[in-house]
Amino acid sequence: MPEGHSVHRIARQFDRNFVGRPVAASSPQGRFVEGAGILSGRTATSVRAVGKQMFLEFDDDIWLRVHLGMYGAWDFAGDILVDPTIASANGRMGQTNQRGTDLDDPIFDGAGENSLTSIGAPRRTRVHVRMSEQTTGLADEGDEWPPPVVGQVRLRLLTVPSPSPLAAGASIGASGRVGPVTCADLRGPTACELQTPDEVAATIAKLGPDPLVDDVAEGEERFTSVVRRKPTSIGLLLMDQNVVSGIGNVYRAELLFRARQNPHTPGRDVPEEVVRELWRDWVRLLAIGVETGQMMTMDDLDPEAYRAAMASRDDRHWVYHRAGLPCRVCGTAIVVEEAAGRKLYWCPSCQA
Known part of the structure; x- marks a missing residue:
């Protein structure tokens, strides 16, 4: 999607x-x-x-x-005419820590994800x-x-x-x-x-906050308030467009892994600081996604690894689409489950 x-x-x-x-x-x-x-x-x-x-x-x-x-x-x-913010950012931008990687030429994803x-x-x-x-x-x-x-x-x-x-x-x-x-x-x-x-x-009034539309601080408060009241699992809440706008299956899996958060935890039981960090991480990842066209979610890649990640989805995600493969952090096999009709990828060790 x-x-x-x-x-x-x-x-x-x-x-x-x-x-x-x-x-x-x-x-x-x-x-x-x-x-x-x-x-x-x-x-x-x-x-x-x-x-x-x-x-x-x-x-x-x-x-x-x-x-x-x-x-x-x-x-x-x-x-x-291509908007200058997305014209060639895929050649110069994309590390999730915003440090950036300077490449000589733009890299286009093999599946066309960052097509213009x-x-x-x-x-x-x-x-x-x-x-x-x-x-x-x-x-x-x-x-x-x-x-x-x-x-x-x-x-x-x-x-x-x-x-x-x-x-x-x-x-x-x-x-x-x-x-x-x-x-x-x-x-x-x-x-x-x-x-x-x-x-x-x-x-629009029915939609949750979007970091590129709403005031970021106000969006954080709205998101945190809603999540902390819900008995629904955080994995499902992140996909609910009435709770937060724009997150789909890829970003859901990656955000939860980056927070080391179990996707089955009820929203009301997720610590407030974790909920707030999920929002702040979404602010960062969405900005990178818009500029590069890639759902880049891995940090601190060296130039060779970054180039590979920009060219292939298989090299730019922590857990998404990696069922059965070893976790990049702990080596545990990544699990895939059905959650509300969608595939949910997570590490049962890092996200225990």
């Missing part, structure tokens, strides 16, 4: 490429025809991400709400898990514009080009189109709907 860092990266792409520009909208799949018709011709005016949801505002107080769910993703093509043109569920997940929404990404556009539709595209958004090269603000992009002209294709979302401002506010 795409976690909070991915949705914030998507929002930054929309801010750079769509906000302030009229769009042409369509639903090649046919499941969002009415909504696309309402959006088409309108100008995107703002965008925000909260947890795992993105809200794209258009004129006349119309909002598009997208929740990628397990298998959703946005694919971008055309003349793409396809953000969301990994492509291999979209292909093998949900064939009805599958995609292998946008086709090589060549001279064809807009690019051919690939897979089940719920919503396609195109920025409307200037009418001529002489139009105010027009420029000719690398593609040769009068532009900028950018294409964004949405596939496999759990939710894709239009909302009023009141509906957006109501949706």
Whole structure:
């Protein structure tokens, strides 16, 4: 499932490429025809991400709400402006202690996790898990514009080009189109709907604090207060978007391991200082995830190990997806369990 860092990266792409520009909208799949018709011709005016949801505002107080769910993703093509905070941070940033590692060249993950043109569920997940929404990404556009539709595209958004090269603000992009002209294709979302401002506010009000949206100190108090009242296990609470926004299966497992916290402990029994450290660690890891595109959770890696970690998920996590393998700290076999329909990875020794 795409976690909070991915949705914030998507929002930054929309801010750079769509906000302030009229769009042409369509639903090649046919499941969002009415909504696309309402959006088409309108100008995107703002965008925000909260947890795992993105809200794209258009004129006349119309909002598009997208929740990628397990298998959703946005694919971008055309003349793409990349937010400078994420453009090449994967080559210079990522140690979880914020010390940083300076690499000569950016490193791109083999599964495309830190892609700048396809953000969301990994492509291999979209292909093998949900064939009805599958995609292998946008086709090589060549001279064809807009690019051919690939897979089940719920919503396609195109920025409307200037009418001529002489139009105010027009420029000719690398593609040769009068532009900028950018294409964004949405596939496999759990939710894709239009909302009023009141509906957006109501949706956001139900969500737990997001470190990149809410005041960090206030968010810590909200998170701590809720967790310390709940009989529910801390492992489930971290995945509850009403408790805290943006944490998914990977970050849940890694945060708990880094805190050496047993995932089955009821929230009300977790020491307050541990709850607060979980929040503070989430603040750190989310910022790194947004900037690098990677759910990097290991500290103090030497340059060789850091390069390997940036290139492969298998080398950047403490416990996630390591069932049966020895714990990197104590050597005990990592356990995987089912918890509310999701896989929970943890070390029964370090997190006893």
